[in-house]
Amino acid sequence: MLNNIGLPGLLLIAVVVLVMFGRGKISSIMGEVGKGITAFKQGVDDGKREIEDQAKSVKDSATTKEDA
Numbered sequence: 001m002l003n004n005i006g007l008p009g010l011l012l013i014a015v016v017v018l019v020m021f022g023r024g025k026i027s028s029i030m031g032e033v034g035k036g037i038t039a040f041k042q043g044v045d046d047g048k049r050e051i052e053d054q055a056k057s058v059k060d061s062a063t064t065k066e067d068a
Helices: 006-021 023-067
Strands: none
Touching: 006 023
16 A cells, blocks of 8 residues: 555645644654654663673673683
């Protein structure tokens, strides 16, 4: 169903959305979406950093036990 939309269908959808919500509302919604994407990326980076820190501490702990 969604595979056959094409450019004319997308333009029609865009016009209908613009008429329903207005340019100002769409602009504020897009701003909020951008903030959400930024927060998501930051969360992913923080999660990766946390996992790397834990892996490093486990590796350091294992190295210390081998030396003993």
